[in-house]
Amino acid sequence: MNNRRIVLASRPAAEATTANFRLETVPTPALAEGQVLVRNHWLSLDPYMRMRMNDMKSYAPPVAVDAVMVGGTAGVVAESRSDAFKAGDTVVGAGGWQEWTVVEAAQKGAWRKVDTARVPLAAYLGAVGMPGVTAWVGLVHFIEPKAGETIVVDAASGAVGGVVGQLAKARGCRAVGLAGGADKCAYVKEELRFDECIDYKAHRDFASLAAALDKAAPNGVDGLFENVGGLILDVVLSRMNAFGRIALCGMIAGYDGAPMPITQPRLLLTQRLRLQGFIVSEHMQLWPQALAELAEGVASGRLKYRETVADGLENAPEAFLGLLKGRNFGKQLVKLA
Amino acid sequence: MNNRRIVLASRPAAEATTANFRLETVPTPALAEGQVLVRNHWLSLDPYMRMRMNDMKSYAPPVAVDAVMVGGTAGVVAESRSDAFKAGDTVVGAGGWQEWTVVEAAQKGAWRKVDTARVPLAAYLGAVGMPGVTAWVGLVHFIEPKAGETIVVDAASGAVGGVVGQLAKARGCRAVGLAGGADKCAYVKEELRFDECIDYKAHRDFASLAAALDKAAPNGVDGLFENVGGLILDVVLSRMNAFGRIALCGMIAGYDGAPMPITQPRLLLTQRLRLQGFIVSEHMQLWPQALAELAEGVASGRLKYRETVADGLENAPEAFLGLLKGRNFGKQLVKLA
Numbered sequence: 001m002n003n004r005r006i007v008l009a010s011r012p013a014a015e016a017t018t019a020n021f022r023l024e025t026v027p028t029p030a031l032a033e034g035q036v037l038v039r040n041h042w043l044s045l046d047p048y049m050r051m052r053m054n055d056m057k058s059y060a061p062p063v064a065v066d067a068v069m070v071g072g073t074a075g076v077v078a079e080s081r082s083d084a085f086k087a088g089d090t091v092v093g094a095g096g097w098q099e100w101t102v103v104e105a106a107q108k109g110a111w112r113k114v115d116t117a118r119v120p121l122a123a124y125l126g127a128v129g130m131p132g133v134t135a136w137v138g139l140v141h142f143i144e145p146k147a148g149e150t151i152v153v154d155a156a157s158g159a160v161g162g163v164v165g166q167l168a169k170a171r172g173c174r175a176v177g178l179a180g181g182a183d184k185c186a187y188v189k190e191e192l193r194f195d196e197c198i199d200y201k202a203h204r205d206f207a208s209l210a211a212a213l214d215k216a217a218p219n220g221v222d223g224l225f226e227n228v229g230g231l232i233l234d235v236v237l238s239r240m241n242a243f244g245r246i247a248l249c250g251m252i253a254g255y256d257g258a259p260m261p262i263t264q265p266r267l268l269l270t271q272r273l274r275l276q277g278f279i280v281s282e283h284m285q286l287w288p289q290a291l292a293e294l295a296e297g298v299a300s301g302r303l304k305y306r307e308t309v310a311d312g313l314e315n316a317p318e319a320f321l322g323l324l325k326g327r328n329f330g331k332q333l334v335k336l337a
Numbered sequence: 338m339n340n341r342r343i344v345l346a347s348r349p350a351a352e353a354t355t356a357n358f359r360l361e362t363v364p365t366p367a368l369a370e371g372q373v374l375v376r377n378h379w380l381s382l383d384p385y386m387r388m389r390m391n392d393m394k395s396y397a398p399p400v401a402v403d404a405v406m407v408g409g410t411a412g413v414v415a416e417s418r419s420d421a422f423k424a425g426d427t428v429v430g431a432g433g434w435q436e437w438t439v440v441e442a443a444q445k446g447a448w449r450k451v452d453t454a455r456v457p458l459a460a461y462l463g464a465v466g467m468p469g470v471t472a473w474v475g476l477v478h479f480i481e482p483k484a485g486e487t488i489v490v491d492a493a494s495g496a497v498g499g500v501v502g503q504l505a506k507a508r509g510c511r512a513v514g515l516a517g518g519a520d521k522c523a524y525v526k527e528e529l530r531f532d533e534c535i536d537y538k539a540h541r542d543f544a545s546l547a548a549a550l551d552k553a554a555p556n557g558v559d560g561l562f563e564n565v566g567g568l569i570l571d572v573v574l575s576r577m578n579a580f581g582r583i584a585l586c587g588m589i590a591g592y593d594g595a596p597m598p599i600t601q602p603r604l605l606l607t608q609r610l611r612l613q614g615f616i617v618s619e620h621m622q623l624w625p626q627a628l629a630e631l632a633e634g635v636a637s638g639r640l641k642y643r644e645t646v647a648d649g650l651e652n653a654p655e656a657f658l659g660l661l662k663g664r665n666f667g668k669q670l671v672k673l674a
Contacts, residue, residue, distance in 0.1 A: 051607075058607040059579065229602065242396065248606045261598035265566065269585045269614040270388070270395040277606040 003028045004313050005098030008063045012053055016324065020053065021069070021317040028100045036080045036103040038111075040073040040095045043313070043334040044125035045320045046159075047227075047252045059279050069097035069316075072130055074114070074121045075337070080105070090116050092124045097316055099336050109284070118299035126159045126331035127305040128294045134280040135163035136290035138225050138247035141283065142276045147172030149222035150241075152213075154232050156197055157184040159305065159331035160249065163294070164225045165194045166303055173223075176216045178232060180326045187329070191304055200232060209235045220244075229253045230260045237267050246275040252324065306330030340365045341650050342435030345400045349390055353661065357390065358406070358654040365437045373417045373440040375448075377410040377432045380650070380671040381462035382657045383496075384564075384589045396616050406434035406653075409467055411451070411458045412674070417442070427453050429461045434653055436673050446621070455636035463496045463668035464642040465631045471617040472500035473627035475562050475584035478620065479613045484509030486559035489550075491569050493534055494521040496642065496668035497586065500631070501562045502531045503640055510560075513553045515569055517663045524666070529641055537569060546572045566590045567597045574604050583612040589661065643667030 002025050009022035031037055052063045052070055063070055073095030077085045082105030085091065093111030095101035103111050114124045126132060138160075145151055151168040155161040156177025165175035165188070177188045177197040188197035196216035203209035213221075213235055220241040226233055229251030240246075254260035268275065297303025308328040310319035316334045323332045339362050346359035368374055389400045389407055400407055410432030414422045419442030422428065430448030432438035440448050451461045463469060475497075482488055488505040492498040493514025502512035502525070514525045514534040525534035533553035540546035550558075550572055557578040563570055566588030577583075591597035605612065634640025645665040647656035653671045660669045 059609060233602070248602075251603050251606055254603055259600065260602065261600045262602045263596070263598045265570070265585075265597065265599045266588050266591055268612060269588055272396060272614045272616055272619065273612075274614075275605060275610075275612040277609045277611075279609055282609065 001028045001100070002026070003098055003100040005068050005096070006313060006316055007066050007068050008053060010065060011055055011062075016050060016053060016321060018317045018321065023314055029102060031079060031081045031102065034082050034105050036082050036085045036105050036111075037078045038073075038075045038091055038093070038095060038101045038103055039078045039337055040075040040099055040101060041335070041337045042074040042122045042125055043095070043097060043316060043336055044072040044074075044129070044131075045310075045316065045323050045328075045332040045334060046072070046131070047250055047324065049320065050252075050324055070094065071097050072125050073101065073336075074124050075101070082106075085111075085113070089113050090121055092129060097313065099313055119295055122307060122331075122333055123298050123305070125333060126307065127163055127298050127303055128291060130280060131159035131331065132163045132294040133287055133290045134249060135160045135167060135225070136294065137280050137283050137286050138249050138278060139164050139167050139223070140290070141286055142247040142278060143223035143225060143245045145171050145173045145223050148174075150174040150176060150217045150219055151223040151225065152176045152178070152217060152221050152236050153225040153227070154178040154200070155227040155250075155252065155326075156188045156192075156194065157306070157330060158227070158328075161225070161227060162188070162192050162305055162330065163303065166192055166297070167293075168223075169193060169195075174217070174219075176213075176221075178228075184329060187306065191306075206231065206235055210238060213239050223247070225249060227252060230258075234263050237262065237264060237273075240267065240271050240273055242271050244271060244273045246273060248275055248277040308332050310334045312336070338365045338437070339363070340435055340437040342405050342433065343650060343653055344403050344405055345390060347402060348392055348399075353387060353390060353658060355654045355658065360651055366439060368416060368418045368439065371419050371442055373419050373422045373442050373448075374415045375410075375412045375428055375430070375432060375438045375440055376415045376674055377412040377436055377438060378672070378674045379411040379459045379462055380432070380434060380653060380673055381409040381411075381466070381468075382647075382653065382660050382665075382669040382671060383409070383468070384587055384661065386657065387589075387661055407431060408434050409462050410438065410673075411461050411466075412438075419443075422448075422450070426450050427458055429466065434650065436650060456632055459644065459670055460635050460642070462670060463644065464500055464635050464640055465628060467617060468496035468668065469500050469631040470624055470627045471586060472497045472504060472562070473631065474617050474620050474623050475586050475615060476501050476504050476560070477627070478623055479584040479615060480560035480562065480582045482508050482510045482560050485511075487511040487513060487554045487556055488560040488562065489513045489515070489554060489558050489573050490562040490564070491515040491537070492564040492587075492589065492663075493525045493529075493531065494643070494667060495564070495665070498562070498564060499525070499529050499642055499667065500640065503529055503634075504630075505560075506530060506532075511554070511556075513550075513558075515565075521666060524643065528643075543568065543572055547575060550576055560584070562586060564589060567595075571600050574599065574601060574610075577604065577608050577610055579608050581608060581610045583610060585612055585614040645669050647671045649673070
């Protein structure tokens with residue numbers, strides 16, 4: 001059987017391009033004892049992958065040149081030589097950018113069986129997966145929102161941001177999003193039920209964006225869930241209330257190497273802010289509680305999300321580059337089967 | 338009786354100058370019931386005062402133009418119309434830049450009696466006062482040092498920084514200081530017993546300062562107690578280990594309005610750092626524990642400190658401007674009596 005996979009062909013000089021990726025076809029190896037063969041149905045595309053393409057100091061080693069791009073997948077067990085899985089099991093794990101993955105069943109935690117009775121398989125890559133848990137950990141664990149507070153999140157129509165605002169609303173907070181374009185903002189307000197959403201593309205400088213934020217968050221900002229960085233971070237920082245909390249989850253604005261300073265760090269001091277950078281995979285003890293709330297939200301229909309689906313592995317690079325530009329709407333997936 | 342006092346004559350346009358201060362002589366008012374008259378013997382000069390001269394959003398309101406400059410003082414009760422204090426009591430409080438202060442005795446917590454049997458009166462403005470407690474709270478409460486970790490503090494020969502390093506050493510950490518000039522560095526290493534001290538004046542650019550830090554902190558940096566900001570913060574940030582903690586206590590480099598960005602905030606994310614801005618007066622519950630350790634350290638001679646003393650209230654502005662330039666050595670005091 002042949003496996004199609006996408007490897008990192010070269011490291012981006014600055015902005016990533018499709019030339020940095022290469023599609024290969026290789027035979028799937030025969031299974032050894034304890035191994036499982038998974039047919040990946042869905043590949044998750046996420047901003048963190050851009051950072052893994054660079055050879056720089058970060059929380060995870062870079063993807064090696066010629067190695068398969070890392071990524072979360074959801075699929076179905078095709079063949080098993082382990083008691084832990086049987087053919088037909090629906091599973092989620094880090095399958096990478098490829099159609100088939102050989103899994104070492106003994107690596108507990110790396111792959112888990114999921115129940116698709118009330119939650120669609122693809123949702124385990126989004127609202128009930130890593131992005132949803134990221135939203136939960138950043139908001140609940142690090143921002144610690146209290147009813148009545150104002151919580152701001154950028155990339156608000158995305159897989160993480162959309163969940164952050166809905167969880168904040170469920171905790172009695174005012175949720176203010178930032179998203180790119182009128183369509184996304186309408187979705188964030190009308191479908192996700194945020195209190196306000198600011199179209200950052202309509203506010204390209206500090207004064208304009210700050211004025212929009214003052215209108216959307218008249219009582220200032222108590223919690224910021226930061227996915228973007230750059231100008232947005234600078235503006236929200238200038239509107240933080242005393243004892244505000246910032247969960248630093250991503251800085252997508254700088255992933256292509258653009259300089260992206262915090263211009264007024266003095267505010268961190270004068271407003272006695274707490275800022276915490278975090279990676280969701282380092283807080284495994286919180287996943288069960290988070291997943292329980294997220295699964296119940298999706299199953300009941302209360303927790304909304306949207307997906308953008310690219311069809312076929314060969315379209316993954318283009319979809320990924322679009323994600324980095326904000327061209328996706330909600331969770332970006334690639335349908336592999 | 339006449340009281341000499343220094344008021345804020347005007348707000349600094351950029352760098353503060355002596356023209357921003359004015360010395361006045363006014364009669365001390367007669368005491369009302371419940372009031373106490375204190376003869377201030379020592380005035381503490383501290384960097385935070387610079388921020389209070391500006392009319393900007395901060396944790397405390399600015400000093401009004403024509404109002405007495407704020408400041409901690411230590412002195413002796415001259416006259417009392419309250420049961421809480423009697424003539425001859427040695428006391429510490431926020432007496433301001435003046436020789437005499439009328440105190441409302443009912444304002445509990447604002448002034449406290451201190452015991453000068455084993456701790457000199459002036460030390461209650463330094464190692465056993467606000468600066469010492471600031472060091473304790475930032476290090477013990479926010480950085481949470483563990484034995485074997487490397488703790489970096491700038492302004493290391495100062496009233497706060499010197500205590501930070503000594504408390505870190507007492508907890509089994511490697512203490513690395515930054516100070517301006519060979520004399521201060523020698524004092525930090527030899528008298529305060531830090532493991533290393535970097536003369537930042539000998540390293541004016543990123544590469545040079547980073548190389549010096551790599552030598553002084555070969556295992557990277559786990560905790561940063563930040564008093565200065567600017568280049569120093571940028572360099573230390575680039576050497577922080579995963580899960581490092583930054584206690585943001587001051588940004589003296591920017592108090593005159595100079596731009597002072599954090600150029601690589603991405604590191605806060607990739608190293609999963611925690612940064613906390615704090616003001617010691619908002620953590621009163623920690624003061625008793627901190628003061629107990631600090632007083633014992635000073636009384637036993639284990640906790641070292643140095644003082645720079647300006648003689649007479651009229652010399653306070655010049656001494657204060659020198660403090661902002663790092664011309665003091667250790668705790669800057671003004672002797673008022």
